[in-house]
Amino acid sequence: MGASTTQDKELAQLGHVSNLNREWEEVLHFATKRQYPKGTTIAYKKGAGMYYLASGMVTISYFSSCGRERLALCINPGCLFNEARTVSGYEPVGRFLCITDTTLYRFPLDLLASQDFIRTYPHLITNLMRSMGMKMLIHYTFLASMGTEEPVIHLSRFILSLFRKHQLQKNFPCGMTQQEVANLLGIHRATLARAIVELKEKNIITKFTRNEVCINNIDDLRNMADLELDA
Known part of the structure; x- marks a missing residue:
């Protein structure tokens, strides 16, 4: 196993993703740039759509029925997030927290529903599917370890x-x-x-x-x- 592969696997097991979607930088002209100071909770309901993290670190956490917050994923630069919520329309109770000063780009809510966009940038859709699959597996691993590990x-x-x-x-x-x-x-x-x-x-x-x-x-x-x- 190569050094970079080992590092990626270690980061994934730590709940971190990084540089999964650098290809999307070619379409940032479709997005709106936003900057947030450390400690900001991103109001994703007011600014609906998929995000691309250019710099900083954002944690994604969700709340259980009893109100307890659980960390789900740490997003590092070069990654998209909020894509599952955007394409599914499902609205779980969660929080996107800027751990550092953060720069991100928000894509329009309907971007992934545009057939013109999909036909023009099929390689980006392939990249998005691959990264969503990786995040799903990280989530499954996290759920399996909840309550069982010290x-x-x-x-x-x-x-x-x-x-x-x-x-x-x-x-x-x-x-x-x-x-x-x-x-x-x-x-x-x-x-x-x-x-x-x-x-x-x-x-x-x-x-x-x-x-x-x-x-x-x-x-x-x-x-x-x-x-x-x-x-």
Whole structure:
């Protein structure tokens, strides 16, 4: 397995997608550019349509019937999102949150219903189908792991995603409070605190705060995250 394939598989298991839809940059003239500061929740109902993320990071989460928020996917630059909602018309309760300052492009709601667009850009439709299939498989994997894997596994994967985000640096800011991280992972804060203690006791990390995360042993962290990179 090549290095890039291994990295892509690891990112997918961490719930991240990146550079899936770069081909769509050739049709950004159909879209409207939008910029959002960190912490903004995108009002997708007011601005309906499919989005292309040019820079920044957006998380997609959904709410259960009891109101608990669950992180579903982390969108990185070069990816489309909100496409399933756009083509299906189904409106689940969810949230698109800008984790960093974000630049995106919103395509018209009816773009994917245009036969002229589909005939002119069949390669983009093929790309869209491929990326939607990948996201579906990531969602299925996530659903299968919910309630069955230990919180320390979810925390380890979250730390690895930050490690990737910060260009493989072992010291970096988390940028979120422990309560925000707990909410993102769908666990209680006390459960998160116990998972942090466990990673510290195993000498895998030495610090986990809003301003600083320190990884001591990246190989043990990957093992704790239980990633299947050889399959």
